[in-house]
Amino acid sequence: xxxxxxxxxxxDHDSPxxxxxxxxxxxxxxxxxxxxxxxxxxxxxxxxxxAVLVAAVAAIARVRPGWLARRATIELPFVLLALWLPFxxxxxxxxxxxxxxxxxxxxxxxxxxxxxxxxxxASLLLAATTSMRDLIIGLDRLRVPSVFTQIATFMLRYLDxxxxxxxxxxxxxxxxxxxxxxxxxxxxFAVGVGALFLRAFERGERVYLAMRSRGxxxxxxxxxxxxxxxxxxxxxxxxxxxxxxxxxxxx
Amino acid sequence: xxxxxxxxxxxxxxARVSAAFAVVSLVALGFCVMRGRLDLDDRLAPMAGLVAxxxxxxxxxxxxxxxxxxxxxxxxxxxxxxVGPWVGALCVATVLIVQCLLFADGGLTALGLNIFNMALLxxxxxxxxxxxxxxxxxxxxxxxxxxxxxxxxxxxxxFVLEYALGGTTDLDLGTVAGxxxxxxxxxxxxxxxxxxxxxxxxxxxxPDLVYALRRTTRAAQPQxxxx
Numbered sequence: 280x281x282x283x284x285x286x287x288x289x290x291d292h293d294s295p296x297x298x299x300x301x302x303x304x305x306x307x308x309x310x311x312x313x314x315x316x317x318x319x320x321x322x323x324x325x326x327x328x329x330a331v332l333v334a335a336v337a338a339i340a341r342v343r344p345g346w347l348a349r350r351a352t353i354e355l356p357f358v359l360l361a362l363w364l365p366f367x368x369x370x371x372x373x374x375x376x377x378x379x380x381x382x383x384x385x386x387x388x389x390x391x392x393x394x395x396x397x398x399x400x401a402s403l404l405l406a407a408t409t410s411m412r413d414l415i416i417g418l419d420r421l422r423v424p425s426v427f428t429q430i431a432t433f434m435l436r437y438l439d440x441x442x443x444x445x446x447x448x449x450x451x452x453x454x455x456x457x458x459x460x461x462x463x464x465x466x467x468f469a470v471g472v473g474a475l476f477l478r479a480f481e482r483g484e485r486v487y488l489a490m491r492s493r494g495x496x497x498x499x500x501x502x503x504x505x506x507x508x509x510x511x512x513x514x515x516x517x518x519x520x521x522x523x524x525x526x527x528x529x530x
Numbered sequence: 531x532x533x534x535x536x537x538x539x540x541x542x543x544x545a546r547v548s549a550a551f552a553v554v555s556l557v558a559l560g561f562c563v564m565r566g567r568l569d570l571d572d573r574l575a576p577m578a579g580l581v582a583x584x585x586x587x588x589x590x591x592x593x594x595x596x597x598x599x600x601x602x603x604x605x606x607x608x609x610x611x612x613v614g615p616w617v618g619a620l621c622v623a624t625v626l627i628v629q630c631l632l633f634a635d636g637g638l639t640a641l642g643l644n645i646f647n648m649a650l651l652x653x654x655x656x657x658x659x660x661x662x663x664x665x666x667x668x669x670x671x672x673x674x675x676x677x678x679x680x681x682x683x684x685x686x687x688x689f690v691l692e693y694a695l696g697g698t699t700d701l702d703l704g705t706v707a708g709x710x711x712x713x714x715x716x717x718x719x720x721x722x723x724x725x726x727x728x729x730x731x732x733x734x735x736x737p738d739l740v741y742a743l744r745r746t747t748r749a750a751q752p753q754x755x756x757x
Contacts, residue, residue, distance in 0.1 A: 305631065312638040317545040398638060405631060414631060424563045426570065430617075430624045433579020434586060441583055472724060473731020480580050480732075480739070487576040 290407040296340035297408045300507060301417025303516040308405045310520035315397045320390040326397070328526040333400045336519060342407050351399050362388065411435050420507060433483065440479050448475060538640040538647075538689065545639070547696025552642025558650050559623055565616040569741075574613055577739060581609050582621040588724060589625065603717065604685055606652025607660060607677040608725040611670075612732070614741040615657040622649035647688035656681035660742055670733045670743065671726040678725045679718035686714035 296304070311329075318325050337347060409417070415435075419428045448471050457467055570578065585605035605625075609618035623645050630641055660677035667673070690707045733740050 308631075309638055313545075316548070316639040402631065402638060414628075418627075426563050426566055426620055427624055427627070429570075429575065430578050430582050430621055431628055433576055434582035434621075434624060434628070437580045437583035438586060441580075441587055469723075469727040470731065473728045476580070476584060476728050477732060477735055479583075480577065480736075483576045483580055 289410055290342060290346070292341060294339065294341045294408065296336070296404070299408075299512060299516060300420075301409050301413040302420040302507075303513050304405050304409060305414070305417050305421060307516040307519045308401050311401050311523050312398045314520055314523045315394055315401075318394075320386055320393070325526055326393045329397050329523055332519065332522055332526075333397060333404070336404055337400075340404055340408050342404060346407075347400060347403055350403050351396060433487070436486070437479060437483055440482055441475065444475055444478055444482075538643050538692075543640065543643055543692050544696040547692060548639050548643060550642075551646050551692060552639075555623075555642040555645040555650060559619065559645065562616045562619045562623075566614075566620050569614050569617050574617060574741075578613050578617050578621050581605075581612050581618070582624050584728075585609060585622060586625050586628070588721075589629070603721040603724065604648050604652050604682050605721070605725075606648060606685065607656025607674060607681045607721075608728065610653045610657035610681075611660050611674055611677065611725075611729055611742045612740060615653055618657065618741075619649045619653045622653055643689075643692050646692075647685045651688045652681045652685035655684045657742070664742060670740070671730040673742075674729045675722035675726040678722035679715065682714050682718035682721055683711055686710040 315326075315329055318329075334344075337344065415428050415431050418431070419425070452467060452471065585603075585608065588603040588605055604622075606618070606622055609621045612618070613621060626641065626644050626649060630638055630644075656677045659680045660673045663673035663676055664670070687707065687710065690703065690710055693706060694703050729740060733743060737743050
């Protein structure tokens with residue numbers, strides 16, 4: 280696989296977190312997120328501790344806070360929902376700066392903003408330190424059925440084929456006088472979408488048959504990937520959810 | 531690229547209901563894996579990957595419906611018609627898992643909820659509607675268009691059901707249901723147009739690739755020619 284299989288959130292540098300096998304990172308992220316979500320929303324100090332923990336992991340992974348903050352804007356629609364809740368919520372209301380706000384709505388807004396942000400930050404750290412190929416190998420080692428990893432492998436290969444073919448077809452349309460502002464030309468675009476699908480399929484089918492004839496049985500060969508996780512690596516990454524669990528119980 | 535998350539995030543629906551839906555989704559996907567293995571032959575395996583990639587790409591297109599409210603295409607009906615309901619559900623589920631892990635779109639603990647709405651509900655409804663219409667009227671584009679609209683709206687109401695069961699804040703459910711349905715009818719029309727043109731083109735050139743048409747058309751068979 281060439282450089283084309285990097286994904287936009289992957290940060291290509293070296294750090295202890297980049298070197299960890301993918302399966303332990305997936306497991307640690309999942310457990311941490313579960314702990315965050317089941318923490319009662321009134322435990323403000325626990326959420327502060329989680330934030331400190333995420334910051335520490337980000338420092339180990341050498342991910343800059345600015346990068347995290349910019350990418351975390353992905354959850355903006357939910358922050359907007361959160362802002363709307365104090366006004367729309369029902370039940371007991373308080374007045375603050377002349378605004379009538381629902382207490383339940385305020386707690387709800389805090390709940391979504393805090394848990395959503397922590398979850399997004401944890402996922403971003405996973406994505407920043409794991410390449411697509413490693414992620415699929417990690418899922419495979421976590422005993423995810425091979426149907427999934429097979430579909431995911433092809434999906435990631437096809438994404439590049441689709442993007443490349445779409446670019447070529449767009450240039451072909453433009454050089455034949457197509458202009459996307461001309462609505463009556465929309466048929467050219469619509470037919471193009473179907474043709475794109477077929478072209479990508481026929482190329483992909485050839486690739487698949489070539490892989491089959493070279494011994495592919497639904498799993499990627501293990502060459503070149505990081506070796507499976509050792510017990511100490513499991514223990515090291517277990518610290519992330521364990522510390523969070525400890526905080527949740529103690530604070 | 532400016533991706534905006536529209537899948538359910540962590541903390542919107544409480545942990546109890548999220549866990550229940552995760553179990554339901556896991557069991558249903560397990561069933562799909564069993565049935566899908568039977569379907570997944572040399573033709574369907576690359577097709578499933580392409581459908582997943584296609585859905586991945588179209589889910590990046592966000593429709594700005596109102597300020598702050600947007601939605602994206604779901605692709606459940608398209609997947610079900612092209613690769614069948616079992617593999618189709620697996621395709622959409624794969625897209626959701628990869629988006630969650632690599633693009634931080636959709637909460638990890640809300641994965642069960644998202645898979646239930648988009649991979650299971652959307653695909654199942656899309657397939658049933660498409661097959662029902664194809665029985666009455668052999669017109670693929672019409673069937674796919676209607677199936678897309680219905681499946682998107684039903685999938686959006688899946689969120690309303692989940693919110694009613696375990697929403698972390700009391701909201702008027704009628705408002706939520708109305709807002710979700712209104713937004714998603716528009717999305718469904720956009721999705722229906724894209725899905726219908728795509729399937730119509732594929733059905734014209736390679737009808738053997740369209741799962742929903744398998745009963746009515748046969749792939750070209752090699753014919754005996756007397757020497």
